[in-house]
Amino acid sequence: MNRPTVAMTVAGSDSGGGAGLQADLHTFAAFGVHGTTAVTAVTVQNTVGVTGVHEIPPQIVADQIASVVGDLRPTAVKTGMLASAPIIEAIATAFREHGIGRGGTIPLVVDPVCASMHGDPLLRADALAALRDLFALATVVTPNLDEAALLVGTRDQPDAARALLALGAEHALVKGGHGTGPRSRDLLTDGVTSWWLDAERIETGNTHGSGDTLAAAIAARLAGGDTLPDAVAVAKRYVTRAVATSYSVGAGHGPVGHPTADDPAGHPSPVAAAESTSAGAVAGAPS
Numbered sequence: 001m002n003r004p005t006v007a008m009t010v011a012g013s014d015s016g017g018g019a020g021l022q023a024d025l026h027t028f029a030a031f032g033v034h035g036t037t038a039v040t041a042v043t044v045q046n047t048v049g050v051t052g053v054h055e056i057p058p059q060i061v062a063d064q065i066a067s068v069v070g071d072l073r074p075t076a077v078k079t080g081m082l083a084s085a086p087i088i089e090a091i092a093t094a095f096r097e098h099g100i101g102r103g104g105t106i107p108l109v110v111d112p113v114c115a116s117m118h119g120d121p122l123l124r125a126d127a128l129a130a131l132r133d134l135f136a137l138a139t140v141v142t143p144n145l146d147e148a149a150l151l152v153g154t155r156d157q158p159d160a161a162r163a164l165l166a167l168g169a170e171h172a173l174v175k176g177g178h179g180t181g182p183r184s185r186d187l188l189t190d191g192v193t194s195w196w197l198d199a200e201r202i203e204t205g206n207t208h209g210s211g212d213t214l215a216a217a218i219a220a221r222l223a224g225g226d227t228l229p230d231a232v233a234v235a236k237r238y239v240t241r242a243v244a245t246s247y248s249v250g251a252g253h254g255p256v257g258h259p260t261a262d263d264p265a266g267h268p269s270p271v272a273a274a275e276s277t278s279a280g281a282v283a284g285a286p287s
């Protein structure tokens, strides 16, 4: 019997279905990956904003991780909304115990979610230090420009990336979705090689869940065995299609779409430097 590739998201629930673990599961499904979850918080959320947060007890979050890893054996993990310092600390301990992240065998994508696109907080203000500590386990950390400013004090992509690597992340992917100009450029670096992942900026207010979708797509590809730069190149192409297929629902910001991926996880199609260059990425020294 064929067994599917398995990935796990450690994230919050968005009752509006556009972001959080709902976006992650849509993304995993689009890549043909079986998605599993450890829920950190339940948000009361729609397309207009977040009006409530219920945090899950830290031990229950850790137990979900142990339960899933012990049975379904995910081959990549991503994190999204983590809510509080005690939850982050319980997750970090569970990750170390189960070989998730640097020093282990299971790659880890840390999307350092701090607020919703409406500006509603999704992380307690006193949890920033715990979140920074988690970066030492990350195969890649994927802040947007606002999160980069909050976490490392700069919106300059190369400067932010360097600061994130100094905190222990193996790779930094500083996203440019919140920038200005006709292109939406993300910077990936491991400190030696850097890649600008460049795509057209699509004119739409419906980008709810774009960051979650990018990070989940990276995790889906890592779960299928891609290298990190290959996974990011495929994921960037995917999120551009996701934004292009976004739609209006509700009165506020609609979600990105989740079209079937061109490159399902588990079916390697190496993209590395050569092909990602043709997709708009440029490899070179950090600048």
Ligand SMILES: Nc1ncnc2c1ncn2[C@@H]1O[C@H](COP(=O)(O)OP(=O)(O)O)[C@@H](O)[C@H]1O
Pocket: 143, 144, 145, 175, 176, 177, 178, 184, 185, 186, 199, 200, 201, 202, 203, 204, 207, 209, 210, 211, 212, 214, 236, 239, 240, 243
């Ligand atoms: N309007 C857009 N057109 C094309 N790509 C976009 C657009 N907005 C965001 N992206 C891309 O979606 C991904 C998520 O970016 P960003 O919006 O910065 O993160 P977040 O959702 O965490 O705030 C990035 O790859 C970014 O370049």
Ligand SMILES: Cc1ncc(COP(=O)(O)O)c(N)n1
Pocket: 011, 012, 013, 014, 019, 020, 021, 043, 045, 080, 081, 113, 115, 116, 117, 118, 122, 207, 208, 209, 210, 211, 212
């Ligand atoms: C539970 C949860 N997780 C993550 C986000 C971030 O998504 P966005 O930046 O698109 O609002 C969110 N709004 N809700």
